[in-house]
Amino acid sequence: MSDRRPRTPVRTLLIALVLCVPPFYLDAFWLRVGLFSVAAAIGAVGLSLLSGTAGQLSLGHAFFLAVGAYGYTWLAGEPGPGLPTAVAAVLAVLLAGAAGGLFSPVAGRVRGIYLGVATLALVFLGHHVLLTADSVTGGFNGRSVPPLRLGGFGFTAGEPELTVLGVPFGAEERLWYLALALLGLTWFTARGLLRSRPGRALAALRDSETAAAVLGVDVARHRAAAFVVSSMYAGTAGVLLALAFRRIVPDYFSLALSVDYLAMIVLGGLGSVAGATAGAVFVTALPLLLSRYADQLPLVAAPGTADGAVGPTEAARFLYGAAVVVVLLHAPDGLHGLTRRLRDRFRAARRSGPGSGPHARPSAPPIAPVRPEEHTP
Numbered sequence: 001m002s003d004r005r006p007r008t009p010v011r012t013l014l015i016a017l018v019l020c021v022p023p024f025y026l027d028a029f030w031l032r033v034g035l036f037s038v039a040a041a042i043g044a045v046g047l048s049l050l051s052g053t054a055g056q057l058s059l060g061h062a063f064f065l066a067v068g069a070y071g072y073t074w075l076a077g078e079p080g081p082g083l084p085t086a087v088a089a090v091l092a093v094l095l096a097g098a099a100g101g102l103f104s105p106v107a108g109r110v111r112g113i114y115l116g117v118a119t120l121a122l123v124f125l126g127h128h129v130l131l132t133a134d135s136v137t138g139g140f141n142g143r144s145v146p147p148l149r150l151g152g153f154g155f156t157a158g159e160p161e162l163t164v165l166g167v168p169f170g171a172e173e174r175l176w177y178l179a180l181a182l183l184g185l186t187w188f189t190a191r192g193l194l195r196s197r198p199g200r201a202l203a204a205l206r207d208s209e210t211a212a213a214v215l216g217v218d219v220a221r222h223r224a225a226a227f228v229v230s231s232m233y234a235g236t237a238g239v240l241l242a243l244a245f246r247r248i249v250p251d252y253f254s255l256a257l258s259v260d261y262l263a264m265i266v267l268g269g270l271g272s273v274a275g276a277t278a279g280a281v282f283v284t285a286l287p288l289l290l291s292r293y294a295d296q297l298p299l300v301a302a303p304g305t306a307d308g309a310v311g312p313t314e315a316a317r318f319l320y321g322a323a324v325v326v327v328l329l330h331a332p333d334g335l336h337g338l339t340r341r342l343r344d345r346f347r348a349a350r351r352s353g354p355g356s357g358p359h360a361r362p363s364a365p366p367i368a369p370v371r372p373e374e375h376t377p
Helices: 007-019 028-053 061-076 085-109 112-132 171-195 197-207 209-214 219-245 255-268 273-292 312-330 334-352
Strands: none
Touching: 007 171, 028 061, 028 171, 028 197, 028 219, 028 255, 028 273, 061 085, 061 112, 061 219, 061 255, 085 112, 085 219, 112 255, 171 197, 171 219, 171 273, 197 209, 197 219, 209 219, 255 273, 255 312, 255 334, 273 312, 273 334
């Protein structure tokens, strides 16, 4: 036990150092894929806390992403209050949490498929507002996103000019480190919540509301709190998505996006922070990679062509839809559970040693100690 505890901070430090390297070697396309994946991971962690840990089905995650994205764009832009972008980003996250708080009385009293249908109404209502509130959202054509600025440093190219180790840092390189910081904060807070008393209360709610109530858990209050926390994670993801896209349109925040997020947490493993991150990377990166290499893949049409083949987005949804079916049949706890089982088997094989196989020779029985009185005449 003494040699296992120090591994966690060392491993975390090594992972952080490795993730700091890509801007020095990868081009803008791969960095954009990483930015979209990290933003999706932040939102997926929030949905995993709600659906995987608290056991509440939500189909309205796209609505809270839109609140974060459009909230930041309006608060920091013109027309709008024109607030400092850092302040606008924080307020946008709080605005998403407030939207979740307004819906939390419903989330506190409704569960299962009924809550899923109720949150589904949020997506349709939000999409209608995004299309009709032209003065705030820009309508069908959307709005340009003001770049984030912290003091005199801007997360866009040339504000100011920045070169690190001979590599010019543009918008993607600068946003990469912001995304890593937000992802690290997400992991720290989410894992801390899962290990805390409220996290254990949410897990008890998922397993049995009756047993949780007997143990003194306020069912309605914890359900509502889980919905607010999940909404704030979604708002954070929405702000990062807006900064990465640089222009947001209402059609992106549709029901299909909410379904994508459900696929992320199912593939990764419900209630797992690492699993939600892995599922988000898979679901987000797959259509982008298919779009880039569509001309080299069979049965996949390049974007903008109409030759009867399947588009990259549709092909990606077919693939991860099939992956969801395979996971539900053979690994219900997702990629995280599968990885944990493989790791445990590997560790068990290492502990057992080379002589523990089926053809290993049996070891000699232990020799019982001889007591002195047995040799006394």
